[in-house]
Amino acid sequence: MAADTTIAKPAQPRLRADALRNRERIVAAAREAIVEHGAGSPLDEIARRAGVGNATIYRHFTDRRELIHHVALSVMSRAADQAESALAEEPDGFSALERFVHAAADERIGALCLLLSDGIDKEHPDLIATRDRLSADVEALMGAARAGGQLRTDIGVGDLMVALNQLTRPLPGSACVNFDTFVHRHLQLFLDGLRAPARSELPGESVTLQDLQQRP
Amino acid sequence: MAADTTIAKPAQPRLRADALRNRERIVAAAREAIVEHGAGSPLDEIARRAGVGNATIYRHFTDRRELIHHVALSVMSRAADQAESALAEEPDGFSALERFVHAAADERIGALCLLLSDGIDKEHPDLIATRDRLSADVEALMGAARAGGQLRTDIGVGDLMVALNQLTRPLPGSACVNFDTFVHRHLQLFLDGLRAPARSELPGESVTLQDLQQRP
Amino acid sequence: MAADTTIAKPAQPRLRADALRNRERIVAAAREAIVEHGAGSPLDEIARRAGVGNATIYRHFTDRRELIHHVALSVMSRAADQAESALAEEPDGFSALERFVHAAADERIGALCLLLSDGIDKEHPDLIATRDRLSADVEALMGAARAGGQLRTDIGVGDLMVALNQLTRPLPGSACVNFDTFVHRHLQLFLDGLRAPARSELPGESVTLQDLQQRP
Amino acid sequence: MAADTTIAKPAQPRLRADALRNRERIVAAAREAIVEHGAGSPLDEIARRAGVGNATIYRHFTDRRELIHHVALSVMSRAADQAESALAEEPDGFSALERFVHAAADERIGALCLLLSDGIDKEHPDLIATRDRLSADVEALMGAARAGGQLRTDIGVGDLMVALNQLTRPLPGSACVNFDTFVHRHLQLFLDGLRAPARSELPGESVTLQDLQQRP
DNA sequence: GATGAATGAGTCTTCATTCAT
DNA sequence: TATGAATGAAGACTCATTCAT
Structure with a gap:
C-alpha cells in the first residue's frame, strides 16, 4: 500500500x-x-x-534543505498510508474521514507545513508525487463521504488539509500538558463543521494542495 | 474601552x-x-x-523577550477590544461570537501563540491581567451564545482560543496567495462545528487560557 | 591618477x-x-x-567572496597606479617597464591570481573595469618599450602579467628568509628574457588578461 | 637510473x-x-x-603529511630522472638545460612547492636525499651550460628551481584553457634571460635548494 | 587488505546585544 | 535621544581521521 x-x-x-x-x-x-x-x-x-x-x-x-525535504516526504507518505487504510477498512464514508483526520494528527502531519517552508525545493518530483498521492487519497475519502450525503459540498481538499495542518501544529515552546489529546477536540469540532448539511455559507473558494504551493 | x-x-x-x-x-x-x-x-x-x-x-x-511580551500584550488587548465591541453591538449571541472570531483573525491573533513561547515571562502581571481580560470577554461572548441555545455546551474558552490561534497562524515561508481570505473559511467551518446541537462527543476536557500556561 | x-x-x-x-x-x-x-x-x-x-x-x-573581490580590486588598482607613475616619470621605455615590474611585486601583485579564483564573480563590472585599466596601462608600458626597440615583439600583456603574478606568489608555508629580495632576482632574469632581440622562438600564442578569465 | x-x-x-x-x-x-x-x-x-x-x-x-611527503618525493625523483636523461642525451649544454626545464614542467614540478609547505617534515632523510640528487643533477646541467659559455654566471640552482617551480604552479580555480602550453612561453622567456651574456646586474645573492628549506 | 560509515574539531555566517558617536 | 558600528556566542557545514564490517 x-x-x-x-x-x-x-x-x-x-x-x-x-x-x-x-x-x-x-x-x-x-x-x-x-x-x-x-x-x-x-x-x-x-x-x-x-x-x-x-x-x-x-x-x-547534503544539507538542511534535503533533510527537511525527506521529513516532508516521510510525513506525507505516512499520512497517505493512513488515508488508504481508512478508506479500505471503514464501511462508512464520514467515519473513514474522521479516522484519517485523527490518525494523521498522530502521525505529526503538523509537519506538513514544511511543504510551504522557504527552505525546500517545491518542484522536486518526489515531493510532487507524494503530495499528489496524499491529495488523491484525501479526495477519495471526501468523495466517499460526499457521495453518502454526509459531507458538505462547498469544501475541497485544501480546506481540509490546511486546517488539519494548522490545528495539529505544535504550540511554540515546550508544549503544554496533554496538548495531544487537546488537539483531537479541535479536530472533532472542525469535523463537525464539515458535516452536511452546511450550517453557513463559506467565503472565498476552496483550494487544492497544488494551489497552495504556487508562488504569488 | x-x-x-x-x-x-x-x-x-x-x-x-x-x-x-x-x-x-x-x-x-x-x-x-x-x-x-x-x-x-x-x-x-x-x-x-x-x-x-x-x-x-x-x-x-530591555531585550527581545520584553519586546515579544509587549507584542503579546498588544495583540491580546486588541482582540479583547474586538470582543467587547462585538458583545456590545451584536444583538445575537452566536453572531457576536462569529464577528469576534473573524475580527480577531484580522487583528493577527495568530501571534497569540507567543503567549506560550519559551522566550516570555508567563508570570508577568500585565500579561496575566490582559489574558484574563480577554478570557473574560470571550467567556461572556460564549455565555451569551450558550444562553441562547446556539452554542454546544461541551466546550470552553481554551478550546476556542487555541483553535482560533492555530487556524490563524501564518504559514511558514512567504505566505501563499489570498491566505487571509482562506483562513476565514476554516474559521467559519470551525464555528459551524461549535453550534448546538453538538454533532459528536468530544474527547478529553475543555481547558482555560490559564491552564494552557501551566508548566507540566 | x-x-x-x-x-x-x-x-x-x-x-x-x-x-x-x-x-x-x-x-x-x-x-x-x-x-x-x-x-x-x-x-x-x-x-x-x-x-x-x-x-x-x-x-x-556580505561574505568571503565579496572580501576577496575587493582585495583583487585593491591589488589591481595599486598596480595600475604604479604602472601609470612609471610611464609618466621614466624617460626610457624599458626602464619604465622594469620599474613597474619590481614595484608591482612590492605591491603584492601575487594576489592577482585571485582574479582566477573560483570564489569570485568574474563578470563584475568593477572588476572588469579595473582589470582593463591595469591591462591598458601595461600595454602602454610595453608599447613604449617596443617602440624604442627594447622589447621583443612576440609577447603580449598576458605573458607579462601571468609570469609576474606567478613569480611573486608567496611560497606556501611561512616564507623563507629574504624571499622578497629573492623574488626580484627572478623578475630581473625574466625581464632580461624580454629584451630585444629575442633569443628564441616562443611556442603558442600570447594572451590577454581578458582571455585568461574566459571559462573553457 | x-x-x-x-x-x-x-x-x-x-x-x-x-x-x-x-x-x-x-x-x-x-x-x-x-x-x-x-x-x-x-x-x-x-x-x-x-x-x-x-x-x-x-x-x-599514516596521515596527510606523509602522503604529501611522498608526492614531493615522487615529483622530485621524476624531475631528477629528466635532468639525468637530458644531461646524458643532449650534446649541447644549454639545450640540455632547456630540455630539462620544459620536461620538468610537464612532470608537474610545480608541486615542488610542497617542499616548503608547512605540513611536511623537512628533515626527513628521504626528502633530503632526493632533494640533493635533484640539486646535484641540476647543478651538473648548469655547470655544463656555464662551461660552454652559454649560461650567465651570476645565478645558482636555487634561482632556477624556484622560478621553475613558480612559473609552473597551477593557477587557482579550474585552470584556464591551454594553460599548459602557455607556461612553456614563460619558461622560454625565463631561459632567454639566463643566457650569457647577462643583460643586467642581479640584486641579492643566489641560493641553493638547501638554503630555501632553512627556517628563519 | 579494503571499504563505507561515523566523528569531532575547525571554518563561515548570523544575530541579539553593547558601544561610541 | 537616536543611530550606525562592533562584538561574541551559536548554528550550518567541511574534512582529516578513526571505526566497524
Whole structure:
C-alpha cells in the first residue's frame, strides 16, 4: 500500500544495515524536533536525539534543505498510508474521514507545513508525487463521504488539509500538558463543521494542495 | 474601552511624543514581522520595518523577550477590544461570537501563540491581567451564545482560543496567495462545528487560557 | 591618477570615519593573509590581523567572496597606479617597464591570481573595469618599450602579467628568509628574457588578461 | 637510473601486487589533485580519483603529511630522472638545460612547492636525499651550460628551481584553457634571460635548494 | 587488505546585544 | 535621544581521521 519513501535514489548501490538504521533514526528525530521546536531546530539537537554525531546527518543529506525535504516526504507518505487504510477498512464514508483526520494528527502531519517552508525545493518530483498521492487519497475519502450525503459540498481538499495542518501544529515552546489529546477536540469540532448539511455559507473558494504551493 | 497597553511602567516620567510614536511603530512592526516570518524575525528586520535604528529598540525594550511580551500584550488587548465591541453591538449571541472570531483573525491573533513561547515571562502581571481580560470577554461572548441555545455546551474558552490561534497562524515561508481570505473559511467551518446541537462527543476536557500556561 | 577603489557603492550615504578605517584595515589584512597563507585564509585570522572582531568583516562584506573581490580590486588598482607613475616619470621605455615590474611585486601583485579564483564573480563590472585599466596601462608600458626597440615583439600583456603574478606568489608555508629580495632576482632574469632581440622562438600564442578569465 | 621512491620502508616484508598498485595510484592521484586544486585537496577527492576507498589511503600513509611527503618525493625523483636523461642525451649544454626545464614542467614540478609547505617534515632523510640528487643533477646541467659559455654566471640552482617551480604552479580555480602550453612561453622567456651574456646586474645573492628549506 | 560509515574539531555566517558617536 | 558600528556566542557545514564490517 505504501511506497517506501526512505530510499532516495534507487541508483545508489546499497546502504549498509547500520547506515540505513541511522538514516531512519535521523528522519524520525528530525520530525519530532521540527514538530516540537519548529523548522529551525538546530541540527545538533536533531543529531543528539538520533544518537549520532552531527556530521552523520551530512553523510545522509547534503544539507538542511534535503533533510527537511525527506521529513516532508516521510510525513506525507505516512499520512497517505493512513488515508488508504481508512478508506479500505471503514464501511462508512464520514467515519473513514474522521479516522484519517485523527490518525494523521498522530502521525505529526503538523509537519506538513514544511511543504510551504522557504527552505525546500517545491518542484522536486518526489515531493510532487507524494503530495499528489496524499491529495488523491484525501479526495477519495471526501468523495466517499460526499457521495453518502454526509459531507458538505462547498469544501475541497485544501480546506481540509490546511486546517488539519494548522490545528495539529505544535504550540511554540515546550508544549503544554496533554496538548495531544487537546488537539483531537479541535479536530472533532472542525469535523463537525464539515458535516452536511452546511450550517453557513463559506467565503472565498476552496483550494487544492497544488494551489497552495504556487508562488504569488 | 481598551486600556492602553503600550505604556510599560506608569512610573516613568513621560515619553516624548516622538519617542512614543517610535515605541508604537516598533511594536506594530514586530507584530507584522513575527506574523510573516515567524517568532525568530531578526531585530534588525523589525527595526528596518519600523524605520528606526536597531539600537532604538533597546531604548524601549530591555531585550527581545520584553519586546515579544509587549507584542503579546498588544495583540491580546486588541482582540479583547474586538470582543467587547462585538458583545456590545451584536444583538445575537452566536453572531457576536462569529464577528469576534473573524475580527480577531484580522487583528493577527495568530501571534497569540507567543503567549506560550519559551522566550516570555508567563508570570508577568500585565500579561496575566490582559489574558484574563480577554478570557473574560470571550467567556461572556460564549455565555451569551450558550444562553441562547446556539452554542454546544461541551466546550470552553481554551478550546476556542487555541483553535482560533492555530487556524490563524501564518504559514511558514512567504505566505501563499489570498491566505487571509482562506483562513476565514476554516474559521467559519470551525464555528459551524461549535453550534448546538453538538454533532459528536468530544474527547478529553475543555481547558482555560490559564491552564494552557501551566508548566507540566 | 588612481581611482579610489575602496568605495564600493557610491549610492551608500557615507561611512563613519572609524568604519572606513576598519574597512581599509580589513582589506589590507586580507591582502597580507592571502599572500602569505593562500586564498583559503581563515576569516578569523584576517579579523585578528585587522584588529577587529570576526563579525565586523561581515558588516563590510556580505561574505568571503565579496572580501576577496575587493582585495583583487585593491591589488589591481595599486598596480595600475604604479604602472601609470612609471610611464609618466621614466624617460626610457624599458626602464619604465622594469620599474613597474619590481614595484608591482612590492605591491603584492601575487594576489592577482585571485582574479582566477573560483570564489569570485568574474563578470563584475568593477572588476572588469579595473582589470582593463591595469591591462591598458601595461600595454602602454610595453608599447613604449617596443617602440624604442627594447622589447621583443612576440609577447603580449598576458605573458607579462601571468609570469609576474606567478613569480611573486608567496611560497606556501611561512616564507623563507629574504624571499622578497629573492623574488626580484627572478623578475630581473625574466625581464632580461624580454629584451630585444629575442633569443628564441616562443611556442603558442600570447594572451590577454581578458582571455585568461574566459571559462573553457 | 631512477631510484624507486614509492617504497617507504624497505624493512617492510613486501607489498602485495594490488596493494603496490593502489599505493602508486594514490600518489599519482594526489599529485594531479594537488596540482589542479591546490595543496588543500580533500583526501576523499584524492581517493575518488585513485579509485579506492578513503580509508585505503590511511593503510598506506599514516596521515596527510606523509602522503604529501611522498608526492614531493615522487615529483622530485621524476624531475631528477629528466635532468639525468637530458644531461646524458643532449650534446649541447644549454639545450640540455632547456630540455630539462620544459620536461620538468610537464612532470608537474610545480608541486615542488610542497617542499616548503608547512605540513611536511623537512628533515626527513628521504626528502633530503632526493632533494640533493635533484640539486646535484641540476647543478651538473648548469655547470655544463656555464662551461660552454652559454649560461650567465651570476645565478645558482636555487634561482632556477624556484622560478621553475613558480612559473609552473597551477593557477587557482579550474585552470584556464591551454594553460599548459602557455607556461612553456614563460619558461622560454625565463631561459632567454639566463643566457650569457647577462643583460643586467642581479640584486641579492643566489641560493641553493638547501638554503630555501632553512627556517628563519 | 579494503571499504563505507561515523566523528569531532575547525571554518563561515548570523544575530541579539553593547558601544561610541 | 537616536543611530550606525562592533562584538561574541551559536548554528550550518567541511574534512582529516578513526571505526566497524
